Amino acid sequence: MADVAHQIAERIPINLVINGVRRTLDLMPWTTLLDALRDHLELTGTKKGCDHGQCGACTVLVDGRRVNSCLTLAVMKDGAEITTVEGLAKDGALHPLQQAFIDQDAFQCGYCTPGQICSAAGLLAEGHAKDADDIRELMSGNLCRCGAYPNIVAAIQQAMGRP
Amino acid sequence: MNNFQYSRAADVDDAIRLLATDPDAKLIAGGTNLIDLMKENVERPSRLIDISRLPFRKIEETADGGLRIGALVPNSDLAYHPHVEQRYPLLASAILAGASAQLRNMASVGGNLMQRTRCAYFYDTTTPCNKRAPGSGCSAIDGLNRNHAILGTSPSCIATNPSDMSVALVALGALVHIAGPTGERRIALTDFHRLPGDTPHMDTNLGAGEIITAIELPPRGFSRNYSYLKIRDRLSYAFALVSVAAALELEGNAIGEARVALGGVAHKPWRSLEAEAALRGQAATVDHFSRAADMMLADAAARSHNGFKIELARRAIVRTLTQAASATPQSQAHKKIA
Numbered sequence: 001m002a003d004v005a006h007q008i009a010e011r012i013p014i015n016l017v018i019n020g021v022r023r024t025l026d027l028m029p030w031t032t033l034l035d036a037l038r039d040h041l042e043l044t045g046t047k048k049g050c051d052h053g054q055c056g057a058c059t060v061l062v063d064g065r066r067v068n069s070c071l072t073l074a075v076m077k078d079g080a081e082i083t084t085v086e087g088l089a090k091d092g093a094l095h096p097l098q099q100a101f102i103d104q105d106a107f108q109c110g111y112c113t114p115g116q117i118c119s120a121a122g123l124l125a126e127g128h129a130k131d132a133d134d135i136r137e138l139m140s141g142n143l144c145r146c147g148a149y150p151n152i153v154a155a156i157q158q159a160m161g162r163p
Numbered sequence: 164m165n166n167f168q169y170s171r172a173a174d175v176d177d178a179i180r181l182l183a184t185d186p187d188a189k190l191i192a193g194g195t196n197l198i199d200l201m202k203e204n205v206e207r208p209s210r211l212i213d214i215s216r217l218p219f220r221k222i223e224e225t226a227d228g229g230l231r232i233g234a235l236v237p238n239s240d241l242a243y244h245p246h247v248e249q250r251y252p253l254l255a256s257a258i259l260a261g262a263s264a265q266l267r268n269m270a271s272v273g274g275n276l277m278q279r280t281r282c283a284y285f286y287d288t289t290t291p292c293n294k295r296a297p298g299s300g301c302s303a304i305d306g307l308n309r310n311h312a313i314l315g316t317s318p319s320c321i322a323t324n325p326s327d328m329s330v331a332l333v334a335l336g337a338l339v340h341i342a343g344p345t346g347e348r349r350i351a352l353t354d355f356h357r358l359p360g361d362t363p364h365m366d367t368n369l370g371a372g373e374i375i376t377a378i379e380l381p382p383r384g385f386s387r388n389y390s391y392l393k394i395r396d397r398l399s400y401a402f403a404l405v406s407v408a409a410a411l412e413l414e415g416n417a418i419g420e421a422r423v424a425l426g427g428v429a430h431k432p433w434r435s436l437e438a439e440a441a442l443r444g445q446a447a448t449v450d451h452f453s454r455a456a457d458m459m460l461a462d463a464a465a466r467s468h469n470g471f472k473i474e475l476a477r478r479a480i481v482r483t484l485t486q487a488a489s490a491t492p493q494s495q496a497h498k499k500i501a
Contacts, residue, residue, distance in 0.1 A: 029169035065268045071198045137496040140399035141263020
């Protein structure tokens with residue numbers, strides 16, 4: 001009966017800067033960043049795939065670093081800057097990765113694509129990928145059940161400025 | 164996930180005090196394993212104590228020329244730290260062999276040491292598991308045990324430790340710095356993780372109310388002759404069936420110092436001082452590597468589905484020592500095995 005013995009948790013006020021906009025939320029401690037984005041902020045671009053950190057569909061950037069938002073408690077990120085796929089385009093122009101995914105036909109059903117693009121944005125910022133093998137390895141946390149991997153690698157190479 | 168309280172620790176003493184007041188509380192840093200286990204109802208903490216803002220994020224040289232790594236350093240920051248890349252490339256390689264880029268960005272060094280087994284029965288709350296529910300039995304011993312341990316098992320548990328990082332750390336002779344209610348202590352990482360025995364619910368020798376503050380590496384980094392080879396069911400982002408960390412110091416073709424540790428085969432990262440001693444003073448040849456492999460696996464015991472691991476481990480040990488001796492470490496991006 002341990003559950004009964006638990007005190008009822010209270011909502012916790014937090015501030016997040018999401019895609020450049022400051023948002024204040026009152027969340028239960030078990031609300032993941034993924035659920036906060038989708039269910040509390042109506043930012044449904046970030047997708048829930050496995051909800052266990054195995055598929056990468058939920059990838060967002062937290063303070064510029066790519067993470068699995070499904071395994072992140074929102075209350076732990078109080079004060080952080082979050083970038084989701086909705087925040088990548090600037091001044092009406094697609095992010096170079098978004099344009100490259102279109103140019104290279106790097107998706108079929110599209111469900112993994114927001115996570116793929118956010119993950120690739122993190123990969124570009126990290127600067128460790130030099131060739132296609134590096135890209136494949138450093139993108140291995142993003143699964144694509146349609147199997148668009150060759151075109152995803154090509155899109156990331158395009159965004160890296162490789163012909 | 165169950166209902167739980169959330170507290171943000173102000174400092175390490177606050178974290179220790181919070182742990183003491185609530186025996187069902189858990190520390191959380193990166194959360195990559197704990198949140199997953201909570202979603203599966205395997206872990207049901209009354210309270211999460213958020214230690215992610217404590218000041219354990221430094222990587223600094225020690226007075227003796229070693230390296231002190233704060234417990235909250237993200238795995239990716241450690242792997243790409245210039246000092247680690249240059250002086251402890253075995254550690255960098257092992258970290259990059261594990262998880263995904265996202266998880267490595269989130270996961271802390273201390274949390275990596277604390278991650279639980281990925282035994283499917285441990286995760287499945289509808290099946291008996293002595294690690295999850297002591298005394299309930301082990302479903303793996305007569306179940307699907309292809310991924311399970313071949314060394315150091317007990318009639319209670321044949322689970323494996325899933326960490327890659329720890330395999331390199333034990334080979335490098337790392338120490339774990341711990342703070343607790345009675346002060347600070349440090350122990351060798353080889354003594355940190357436990358064998359299952361009849362207490363498989365205890366993964367480590369970390370005491371109740373204790374917290375990992377840092378990992379310390381001795382000065383010797385084996386930066387020339389090393390390799391980390393991980394064999395798994397897909398090329399990336401999978402746990403090891405067998406992994407090997409090997410490090411040598413060569414004088415000509417003679418082995419001055421040798422380190423060998425295995426992952427994916429036991430309840431703890433498996434280092435063999437006996438095999439290392441047997442390699443010292445010998446020529447760096449396949450024959451001697453094979454003898455070391457035989458020594459490491461002399462007591463290996465298979466269950467119904469994991470017998471292949473014994474021969475796989477034997478070959479992987481020889482291959483990894485050969486890579487180390489020839490200064491051609493296994494790449495974690497270009498997957499062809501040299």
